[in-house]
Amino acid sequence: MHNAQTLRWEIRNAMDAKTQQQLRERLEARKAEIERDVSYMAGEIRALGIDQDQENGALGNHIADDGSSVAESERILTVTDDLQGILNQVNEALERMDEGTYGICQRCGREIATERLEAFPYVAYCISCQSVLEREQALGVEA
Numbered sequence: 001m002h003n004a005q006t007l008r009w010e011i012r013n014a015m016d017a018k019t020q021q022q023l024r025e026r027l028e029a030r031k032a033e034i035e036r037d038v039s040y041m042a043g044e045i046r047a048l049g050i051d052q053d054q055e056n057g058a059l060g061n062h063i064a065d066d067g068s069s070v071a072e073s074e075r076i077l078t079v080t081d082d083l084q085g086i087l088n089q090v091n092e093a094l095e096r097m098d099e100g101t102y103g104i105c106q107r108c109g110r111e112i113a114t115e116r117l118e119a120f121p122y123v124a125y126c127i128s129c130q131s132v133l134e135r136e137q138a139l140g141v142e143a
């Protein structure tokens with residue numbers, strides 16, 4: 001038997017599941033997009049003749065005479081790093097969906113606001129924890 005209260009609860013819950021499904025689709029689309037970009041970047045780096053295993057410090061040895069290629073490859077590596085970072089967050093968000101912990105702040109355990117998840121579906125922290133973490137990061141405190 002449904003009384004008005006359980007019915008409302010079921011409707012709200014169904015909407016949440018729908019929202020989460022939409023966010024999952026967005027995350028999966030984002031993931032495919034990032035993976036495509038990362039493989040494109042990898043191709044660019046190969047085209048510049050740089051061995052990705054030797055990214056730190058060794059770039060100049062490979063193409064010492066071409067400063068613009070060094071700058072370009074450094075730019076690509078930076079972008080690739082950023083993309084990999086987002087990709088990790090996207091993958092972790094998808095894992096949390098599978099585990100049923102999606103939308104729960106990984107630091108304080110409170111629910112992350114739906115508007116925040118809709119803006120950034122891969123976030124792992126609520127807005128207040130995020131700002132604390134960013135402040136710590138800016139100060140160079142190890143997480």
Ligand SMILES: [Zn+2]
Nearest residue numbers: 105108126129
């Ligand atoms: Zn939090």
